[in-house]
Amino acid sequence: MKNTISFSTLPDFDLLTPSSLNEVLELLNQYKEKSRLLAGGTDLLIELRQRLKAPEVLIDLKKVSDLQTIRITDDELIIGAVTPIIEILTLPVVKEEFNALYQALIDLADEIIRYRATLGGNIGTASPAADSAAPLYVLDAQIEISSLSDARTIPITQFFTGVKSNILSTDEVITSIRIPRPLKGTKSAFMKAKRSSEDLAIVGVACLHNEKRTSLAYTAIAPTPLLIDITDFKLEKREDLNQTIFERIWEKILPNLNPIDDVRSSKKYRIHMAEIITRKILKEALE
Amino acid sequence: MIKEGTRPTKTLSVILNGQKRVTEIQSNETLLDVLRNKFQIKSVKAACWVGDCGICTVLLDEKPVKSCLVLAQETMNCTITTVEGITHNDKLTELQDAFIRHGAVQCGYCTGAFLILGHYIINQQQRFTFSEIQEMINGIICRCTGYLQIIESILEVNEKQFR
Ligand SMILES: Cc1cc2nc3c(=O)[nH]c(=O)nc-3n(C[C@H](O)[C@H](O)[C@H](O)COP(=O)(O)OP(=O)(O)OC[C@H]3O[C@@H](n4cnc5c(N)ncnc54)[C@H](O)[C@@H]3O)c2cc1C
Numbered sequence: 546m547k548n549t550i551s552f553s554t555l556p557d558f559d560l561l562t563p564s565s566l567n568e569v570l571e572l573l574n575q576y577k578e579k580s581r582l583l584a585g586g587t588d589l590l591i592e593l594r595q596r597l598k599a600p601e602v603l604i605d606l607k608k609v610s611d612l613q614t615i616r617i618t619d620d621e622l623i624i625g626a627v628t629p630i631i632e633i634l635t636l637p638v639v640k641e642e643f644n645a646l647y648q649a650l651i652d653l654a655d656e657i658i659r660y661r662a663t664l665g666g667n668i669g670t671a672s673p674a675a676d677s678a679a680p681l682y683v684l685d686a687q688i689e690i691s692s693l694s695d696a697r698t699i700p701i702t703q704f705f706t707g708v709k710s711n712i713l714s715t716d717e718v719i720t721s722i723r724i725p726r727p728l729k730g731t732k733s734a735f736m737k738a739k740r741s742s743e744d745l746a747i748v749g750v751a752c753l754h755n756e757k758r759t760s761l762a763y764t765a766i767a768p769t770p771l772l773i774d775i776t777d778f779k780l781e782k783r784e785d786l787n788q789t790i791f792e793r794i795w796e797k798i799l800p801n802l803n804p805i806d807d808v809r810s811s812k813k814y815r816i817h818m819a820e821i822i823t824r825k826i827l828k829e830a831l832e
Numbered sequence: 833m834i835k836e837g838t839r840p841t842k843t844l845s846v847i848l849n850g851q852k853r854v855t856e857i858q859s860n861e862t863l864l865d866v867l868r869n870k871f872q873i874k875s876v877k878a879a880c881w882v883g884d885c886g887i888c889t890v891l892l893d894e895k896p897v898k899s900c901l902v903l904a905q906e907t908m909n910c911t912i913t914t915v916e917g918i919t920h921n922d923k924l925t926e927l928q929d930a931f932i933r934h935g936a937v938q939c940g941y942c943t944g945a946f947l948i949l950g951h952y953i954i955n956q957q958q959r960f961t962f963s964e965i966q967e968m969i970n971g972i973i974c975r976c977t978g979y980l981q982i983i984e985s986i987l988e989v990n991e992k993q994f995r
């Protein structure tokens with residue numbers, strides 16, 4: 546493992562501070578792979594310090610107010626990509642209707658980090674352990690992406706392409722995350738296993754359950770987050786989840802899991818915790 | 833790739849602890865680097881440089897940040913507060929006094945960070961519970977006290993505000 550303490554300075558780069566989305570897109574178009582977008586910096590500055598990336602310019606997104614709005618309409622919640630996580634948490638509807646997202650964000654990093662860390666940055670890093678990914682998967686989030694020449698909206702399930710890689714090309718920026726308002730009576734939740742209060746997850750699990758659909762999503766247990774639909778098991782109430790049914794559900798999930806051994810946990814323990822949390826989160830959703 | 837150390841300098845102007853301060857900086861310097869090396873603010877310490885320990889916490893435009901994760905350039909024309917800026921006429925604040933009485937200072941390495949965060953919590957003018965304060969301070973590591981004394985100090989001053 547690299548000794549981060551020896552990296553007491555950052556490498557050289559220029560910081561550019563555009564004040565509108567259009568300026569961001571023009572700069573991205575000009576610098577492409579020579580640039581990196583800077584939101585809260587709570588992932589990027591660490592990667593720079595560890596010399597994992599060497600951009601010539603950083604394009605700071607924090608002065609672009611259009612990227613920091615958060616809105617609820619009749620149909621959806623629209624979160625500007627650069628909205629600090631602490632602000633997302635203050636909107637009551639997030640807890641009321643998007644509980645899985647609320648639970649993931651309230652426990653993401655620590656309170657001081659949440660003042661700066663953003664939702665766009667959390668998925669932008671495309672870490673397999675990104676806490677927001679599991680709730681965004683079960684909640685059917687859409688990612689809005691722009692470049693100078695184009696704009697597109699893709700489902701979150703297509704965003705992650707591998708460990709720390711995503712579908713963005715070098716001239717694209719995430720502008721917002723759109724989440725449809727779930728059906729009345731929907732329950733959603735997120736739980737994770739971790740070593741200490743501010744450590745990355747050993748495994749993260751989100752669940753969504755309503756009269757039409759039951760699905761689970763996992764982080765930190767495969768190169769990208771995973772979405773698994775278990776509607777076919779026709780779970781309606783707590784009693785439906787007996788040992789036999791749970792074993793059949795787990796048989797469906799297990800072949801998809803492909804965790805690594807690392808400092809946080811062994812593969813075996815990750816899978817063990819995934820099973821325990823899956824059972825617990827399903828039980829609670831069916832209460 | 834640009835060779836390290838070849839960037840031109842820029843002029844940074846901030847309001848640090850109530851006073852306008854100006855200095856030359858390089859684009860890759862963090863707020864932590866500039867506070868300690870250019871402005872000689874030594875209450876701000878560092879232990880990890882990667883956002884884990886929280887020892888480098890300061891207030892940026894009145895909100896807590898880990899200064900090793902903030903580029904100095906990003907703070908252009910911003911307000912920065914460190915422990916040096918919370919005392920009036922060299923008199924200890926109520927929170928500093930509570931830290932001493934509760935034994936919330938042992939080796940002292942983390943004290944600047946907890947005091948500035950505690951100062952922020954108290955300035956919210958909102959009443960917090962023990963567990964809320966516990967949650968709010970969990971981004972800073974203390975290897976000596978076990979946290980209880982720190983939480984109790986903040987709680988005591990917070991409760992007094994509502995008596
Ligand atoms: C102490 C500590 C604890 C942490 N704990 C957790 C945790 O518990 N769970 C967790 O999931 N994460 C954790 N993290 C990681 C990090 O805080 C989060 O991933 C955070 O959400 C990143 O957001 P940011 O705004 O700081 O991103 P940045 O660091 O600014 O950016 C991250 C990446 O995304 C790209 N990017 C940013 N914004 C956009 C955009 N709008 N469009 C396209 N690309 C973009 C950047 O170029 C960069 O590659 C932790 C970090 C620290 C330092």
Ligand code: FES
Nearest residue numbers: 881883885886900
């Ligand atoms: S030195 Fe900044 S968090 Fe550790």
Ligand code: FES
Nearest residue numbers: 939942974975976
């Ligand atoms: S008093 Fe020693 S680290 Fe906190």
